[in-house]
Amino acid sequence: MTEPEPPRGAVYCALVHHPVRDRAGEVITSAITNIDVHDIARSARTYGLAGYFVVSPIGAQRLVVDRILEHWKTGAGARRTPERSQALGQVHPVLSVEEAEVEIERVHGLRPTLLATEARPELAARVVSCSAERTRLATATAPTLILFGTAHGIHPSLLDRVGRVLEPIWGPTDYNHLSVRAAAAITFDRLFAPQR
Amino acid sequence: MTEPEPPRGAVYCALVHHPVRDRAGEVITSAITNIDVHDIARSARTYGLAGYFVVSPIGAQRLVVDRILEHWKTGAGARRTPERSQALGQVHPVLSVEEAEVEIERVHGLRPTLLATEARPELAARVVSCSAERTRLATATAPTLILFGTAHGIHPSLLDRVGRVLEPIWGPTDYNHLSVRAAAAITFDRLFAPQR
Numbered sequence: 001m002t003e004p005e006p007p008r009g010a011v012y013c014a015l016v017h018h019p020v021r022d023r024a025g026e027v028i029t030s031a032i033t034n035i036d037v038h039d040i041a042r043s044a045r046t047y048g049l050a051g052y053f054v055v056s057p058i059g060a061q062r063l064v065v066d067r068i069l070e071h072w073k074t075g076a077g078a079r080r081t082p083e084r085s086q087a088l089g090q091v092h093p094v095l096s097v098e099e100a101e102v103e104i105e106r107v108h109g110l111r112p113t114l115l116a117t118e119a120r121p122e123l124a125a126r127v128v129s130c131s132a133e134r135t136r137l138a139t140a141t142a143p144t145l146i147l148f149g150t151a152h153g154i155h156p157s158l159l160d161r162v163g164r165v166l167e168p169i170w171g172p173t174d175y176n177h178l179s180v181r182a183a184a185a186i187t188f189d190r191l192f193a194p195q196r
Numbered sequence: 197m198t199e200p201e202p203p204r205g206a207v208y209c210a211l212v213h214h215p216v217r218d219r220a221g222e223v224i225t226s227a228i229t230n231i232d233v234h235d236i237a238r239s240a241r242t243y244g245l246a247g248y249f250v251v252s253p254i255g256a257q258r259l260v261v262d263r264i265l266e267h268w269k270t271g272a273g274a275r276r277t278p279e280r281s282q283a284l285g286q287v288h289p290v291l292s293v294e295e296a297e298v299e300i301e302r303v304h305g306l307r308p309t310l311l312a313t314e315a316r317p318e319l320a321a322r323v324v325s326c327s328a329e330r331t332r333l334a335t336a337t338a339p340t341l342i343l344f345g346t347a348h349g350i351h352p353s354l355l356d357r358v359g360r361v362l363e364p365i366w367g368p369t370d371y372n373h374l375s376v377r378a379a380a381a382i383t384f385d386r387l388f389a390p391q392r
Contacts (some may be wrong), residue, residue: 002357035231039375043350045363046374047367083373170245172388178242179235179277186385 002120010108011192012048013136013146013184014100016038017056019155030151032061037068037091038084039181040148045087047188050143052092053100062093097147097158102111104143112145114161117154117187119168119176126165137191146187148180202338206246206304207333209342209380210296211236213252215351226347228257233264233287234280235377236344242284243384246339249296250289258289293343293354300339308341310357313383314349315364315372322361326386329362333387342383344376 015036018029034036037054042048044052069075069088078085094100097114104112106176116123128136137144147154147162169186170176178186211232214225233250238257240248240347250261265284266274273282292298293310300308311329312319324332343358350358365382366372373383 039378041236042373042375043378045371046365046369048369071255083371086371087392090329169242169385171384172390173242173244175241175279177238177283179238181375181376182235182239182381185374185381188367189365189382189385194366194368 007168009137009140010104010143011146012051012100012104012112012143013040013044013049013148014052014053014055014094014097015148015150015180016154016158017061017172019149019156019157020151023152025152027155027157029056029058030075030173032056032064034064034068036150036195037065038088040184041087041091042183043086043181043188045090047192049090049188051090051092052053053097053103053145055097055100056090056093057095062095065091065093066124068183069174073147074144097145099106100145104145105136108143108144112143113140113163114145114164115164116147116149116154116159116170117166117183119148120153120159123159127167128164129167130187133164134191148184150180152195204317205333205336206339207244207299207342208249208296208300208308208339209236209245209344209377210249210251210293211344211346212288212328212350212354213250213257213346214307215345215353216345217349217351219348221348223351223353224227224259224347225254226251227345231262232346232377234284235382236335237283238280238383239377239381241390245286245384247286247288249293249299249341250287251255251291251293251296252289253291255291255332258291261287275309280381295339296341300341304339306338308339309336309359310341310343311320311360311362312343312345312346312350312355312358312363313364313379314355316349316355319355319361323358323363324360325363327381329360330387344380346376
């Protein structure tokens with residue numbers, strides 16, 4: 001018997017708590033919040049993502065994620081709300097985006113394409129529309145890792161090596177201050193919802 | 197000078213904490229959460245909704261909303277994050293969906309069309325697709341109130357008088373357990389995002 005072909009074209013996401021920017025643009029590490037772990041896990045599972053990395057270099061912060069996962073995957077939460085443990089089963093705390101990339105390479109044999117969701121004028125040359133990215137993803141054979149920034153967005157030291165940047169999400173107004181939870185949900189819907 | 201024509205076709209949303217169902221289908225009142233107030237306010241503002249009603253018959257719960265609004269509209273939060281106060285300026289705690297309907301009628305001279313977002317087989321006859329509803333809303337002259345349920349969804353005593361029910365949100369999987377914050381964001385994006 002031959003080994004099954006490793007899955008290709010899988011899409012992962014990562015919520016980046018470092019390196020991100022504060023209001024003045026300086027690099028900081030933001031705090032992991034319980035609701036970001038839950039909400040984005042549920043959205044990622046609904047839209048068929050292969051995994052969700054929660055990125056923080058601070059060990060005590062990653063332990064917070066481990067405790068959440070323990071409660072919902074094997075503790076009281078798993079018995080009371082089994083559909084929640086399905087979503088949280090895909091969550092992986094990691095200390096850097098590099099660690100997520102290495103993990104994806106270990107599973108799929110290829111480094112992922114990095115796709116960011118930052119609205120910055122200096123990134124204009126790398127911006128792709130949601131519909132173009134949707135088409136690319138539908139036939140991609142390499143894995144993709146979608147990066148969501150917290151605080152005031154991903155720091156340039158990471159953005160510099162991101163190959164593709166999704167167009168920003170706008171409604172019909174000039175106001176655009178969605179939560180990262182809402183932005184992730186809308187991004188997945190635009191990229192992966194069955195065509196209607 | 198003539199009075200300005202009252203705005204027509206305005207769209208509001210309401211997050212319903214009563215009457216909603218528990219796991220067994222019994223009517224309950226769920227608790228208001230800080231994050232639901234913030235996230236849905238930011239999404240509603242981004243997508244041009246005219247207002248966001250937070251519905252609870254419990255006075256102490258509505259006071260929680262008042263305190264959040266005070267902090268962000270006039271307190272320290274307003275100075276630090278002015279874009280947040282713009283979003284929260286549209287939030288109105290009310291004791292019932294009826295109170296929201298009366299308030300909309302007071303402003304627009306017409307009761308709103310009620311649009312729910314519940315996935316229930318017994319509602320099939322009233323289900324409309326997102327694209328059909330998007331088209332209707334683009335030319336509607338009457339206001340619309342979009343209802344989002346908390347806990348295990350809106351209780352039949354309220355659903356019975358809802359005229360239109362949006363098709364449920366599905367990704368490409370058989371898993372569908374989005375948070376109400378994610379579901380609201382996706383619903384607004386499907387109904388109101390500029391056509392790409």
